[in-house]
Amino acid sequence: MAYITGSVKGTQDTLPAESFKIQYIESAMRETAENFGYREMRTPVFEHTELFQRGVGETTDVVQKEMYTFEDKGGRSVTLRPEGTAGAVRAFLEHGLFNEALPEKIYYLTSCYRYEKPQAGRLREFHQFGIECFGAGTPAADAEVISLAHEIFNYLGIKNLSLEINSIGCPECRKEYHRALKEYFEGYKEELCQTCNSRLERNPMRILDCKSPVCSKIAEGAPVILDYLCEDCRAHFEGVKKLLDAMEIEYSVNSRIVRGLDYYTRTVFEFVSSEIGAQGTVCGGGRYDGLIEEMGGSPLPACGFALGLERLLLLMEKQQSEFPEPKKCDLYIASMGENALCRAAALAKELRSEGLCVQFDTVGRSLKAQMKYADKIGALYTVALGDDEIESGNITLKNMNSKSRHEMSLSDFADNFQSIIIKDAMSDFESLGLDDIDLQSILGGAE
Numbered sequence: 001m002a003y004i005t006g007s008v009k010g011t012q013d014t015l016p017a018e019s020f021k022i023q024y025i026e027s028a029m030r031e032t033a034e035n036f037g038y039r040e041m042r043t044p045v046f047e048h049t050e051l052f053q054r055g056v057g058e059t060t061d062v063v064q065k066e067m068y069t070f071e072d073k074g075g076r077s078v079t080l081r082p083e084g085t086a087g088a089v090r091a092f093l094e095h096g097l098f099n100e101a102l103p104e105k106i107y108y109l110t111s112c113y114r115y116e117k118p119q120a121g122r123l124r125e126f127h128q129f130g131i132e133c134f135g136a137g138t139p140a141a142d143a144e145v146i147s148l149a150h151e152i153f154n155y156l157g158i159k160n161l162s163l164e165i166n167s168i169g170c171p172e173c174r175k176e177y178h179r180a181l182k183e184y185f186e187g188y189k190e191e192l193c194q195t196c197n198s199r200l201e202r203n204p205m206r207i208l209d210c211k212s213p214v215c216s217k218i219a220e221g222a223p224v225i226l227d228y229l230c231e232d233c234r235a236h237f238e239g240v241k242k243l244l245d246a247m248e249i250e251y252s253v254n255s256r257i258v259r260g261l262d263y264y265t266r267t268v269f270e271f272v273s274s275e276i277g278a279q280g281t282v283c284g285g286g287r288y289d290g291l292i293e294e295m296g297g298s299p300l301p302a303c304g305f306a307l308g309l310e311r312l313l314l315l316m317e318k319q320q321s322e323f324p325e326p327k328k329c330d331l332y333i334a335s336m337g338e339n340a341l342c343r344a345a346a347l348a349k350e351l352r353s354e355g356l357c358v359q360f361d362t363v364g365r366s367l368k369a370q371m372k373y374a375d376k377i378g379a380l381y382t383v384a385l386g387d388d389e390i391e392s393g394n395i396t397l398k399n400m401n402s403k404s405r406h407e408m409s410l411s412d413f414a415d416n417f418q419s420i421i422i423k424d425a426m427s428d429f430e431s432l433g434l435d436d437i438d439l440q441s442i443l444g445g446a447e
């Protein structure tokens, strides 16, 4: 069959059989962020183009080459968000959240859009979990932000991720550094790509982040920012390291990390994996003390990070991480005839309101085909309802795993079913040698 069209290059679908993995990852992130006092913020998928030009920076690859920018029908230039920080800062300012108790700690789970060359771990539509901490300027804020990402990786059981940190200083100490960089890169003017040539005057640090092989080779020999930090920035960086040591979070200092976005000041960091190919940076972030002022607010320090969900999932699959089993169908009610179908629908409604997953036939299949379907979807229990059962008021519940059968009356089926679930679970756990406490914590909702 010819379909109208396939998906757009660089985008991907999450199919029902896989979605429980991403839901688990997202719930781990939400739970961890909320334990650190973060609350969710949702912002629009598109913003005025100017927001990203000013926020992310005119000389960045993201703004120069990768934005999905278009004119809407009202003639406004809008852009699909390439990242979450600029929109979060806009909303923070627009809604006067700076008047609330500071620091304001927010998290988001969003789709982002960058017109990059797709490859494993690099998409044009991807998803980020990110956090932003507005109004905290001490090294403790940087360390806590880093520890939140670290905690998420622990929660998910991720191994072999290395944390690399650096300081890229403040505008003051960067003046001297920019001079040194300019002097160095001037010597390679002929070899640098066209974009980097234009960056030479305006923002030579961006050359350090260029993806062209020639420019990155040249960048390897460039002066490093750590040698140019002012006293305050040096002390701040030492403070961050001390706190990471106190929390026993392992890291290495990588003076080559500059990050691809313009707003960073002082601490920058990345969690990197060597197991998922060239796009190994799973999480990146840092401090951005000038951005809120750049966007029109009063000066206020801030820091945060974003983590790519697709890269994280790639890594978890590589590491054969375990995911909790997705919710199964507790009961499939097969039915024959109109009366039985009505009874099945009513029973399903009652049991679903008690938190159980129940399904019945909505296709009009034969009894045999309904049972086949129940088996295919992995239903844990089934019952078959026909005129006979309705007349006699008795029904047979079948456990699809053990194949055991339980006769019971239809009128109090809901109560009986719940106790059978508990009984069967108890005998399963007894055979596994688990004690009562384990059982209670696992059964939780079924009682």
Ligand code: HAM
Pocket: 082, 083, 084, 085, 114, 116, 121, 122, 123, 124, 125, 126, 127, 128, 130, 131, 132, 260, 261, 281, 282, 283, 284, 285, 286, 287, 288, 303, 304, 305, 306, 307, 308, 309, 310, 311
């Ligand atoms: P970023 O380093 O541009 O930072 O992106 C963060 C993460 O998003 C990356 O580490 C990666 O996992 C994921 N990512 C980026 N681009 C792609 C792509 N094309 N395909 C798949 N995944 C991708 C930021 O976006 C900053 N806003 C982070 C931040 C928040 N800094 C402070 N607060």
